[in-house]
Amino acid sequence: MMLKATQVLRTAMSALALSIGASALPVASLAQDAAAPAAGAPGAPPLGWFKTCTKQDDNDLCVVQNIIAAQNGQLITAVGLITVEGKVNRKILQVSVPTARLVPPGIVMQIDGGKGQKLDYVVCLPDKCTAEVPLTDAMIASLKKGNDVVFTSINFRRAPNPIKVSLQGFTGAFDGPAMPQEQIAQSQRSLEEGMQRKAEETRKKLEDAQNAAKQGQ
Numbered sequence: 001m002m003l004k005a006t007q008v009l010r011t012a013m014s015a016l017a018l019s020i021g022a023s024a025l026p027v028a029s030l031a032q033d034a035a036a037p038a039a040g041a042p043g044a045p046p047l048g049w050f051k052t053c054t055k056q057d058d059n060d061l062c063v064v065q066n067i068i069a070a071q072n073g074q075l076i077t078a079v080g081l082i083t084v085e086g087k088v089n090r091k092i093l094q095v096s097v098p099t100a101r102l103v104p105p106g107i108v109m110q111i112d113g114g115k116g117q118k119l120d121y122v123v124c125l126p127d128k129c130t131a132e133v134p135l136t137d138a139m140i141a142s143l144k145k146g147n148d149v150v151f152t153s154i155n156f157r158r159a160p161n162p163i164k165v166s167l168q169g170f171t172g173a174f175d176g177p178a179m180p181q182e183q184i185a186q187s188q189r190s191l192e193e194g195m196q197r198k199a200e201e202t203r204k205k206l207e208d209a210q211n212a213a214k215q216g217q
Contacts, residue, residue: 048166049173059086064174066165074098075128077151077163081135081143081174091135095119095151096128097161102154107131111146111167129153144171 053062065080078096095107103124108116117139119131143149144167152162 049169051173051176051178053178056084057087059084059088061085062178064170066170068163068165077165078128079149079151079165081140083135092132093119093135093139094130094132096130097151097153097163099124099127099129100156101129102156102158103129105154108152110150110152111142112148113150114142116152140174143167144174146170 049064049066051062051064053060055061062083063080064083065078067078068076070076075096075098080094082092082094084090093109095109097107101121101124103121105118106121107119109119110116117133119133121129121131123130146167148164148166150162150164152160155161
């Protein structure tokens with residue numbers, strides 16, 4: 001039973017396998033099922049908080065998540081509230097931030113400027129560092145009541161990097177139905193098309209700058 005629980009929890013941790021451009025956050029079978037566009041990315045509608053669900057063996061696995069990414073698709077912060085129900089029952093809050101972080105401080109979560117709660121890192125990969133903490137009913141209630149939540153990590157220069165995430169729409173996403181897979185797929189296509197347009201615009205600007213520099217010689 002312990003081995004089975006571990007396998008399911010590994011899948012739960014990978015439920016934040018959210019495709020951001022060409023990179024995926026965690027990995028495994030949920031990477032396609034839970035794929036989602038980066039909020040605010042070019043060509044993609046800002047999703048804010050949304051829920052994805054899937055079946056993993058005899059367990060129901062749902063993730064309420066919010067992704068913040070730069071215009072180029074680079075991860076800024078990804079938040080996921082993971083719920084596993086069935087033979088295995090567990091709730092986890094998982095947060096991913098860019099790499100080059102100081103590990104001991106972890107990530108500090110503050111809701112509406114209240115007391116900070118530390119989330120310890122569990123893994124650092126080439127594209128991100130991920131921290132997690134058990135998700136409690138009290139934590140969920142605080143998020144539902146809150147206006148904003150701030151996640152602060154410490155970069156390699158020892159400077160704090162706070163990222164504010166609005167909690168508008170959180171309650172509706174947490175208590176509501178999962179987003180249809182068709183909508184996720186459509187948003188993902190929009191994201192990829194927008195990323196391609198952005199890359200083409202950047203390439204064109206670079207070529208124009210190079211041509212202008214040659215003509216000025």
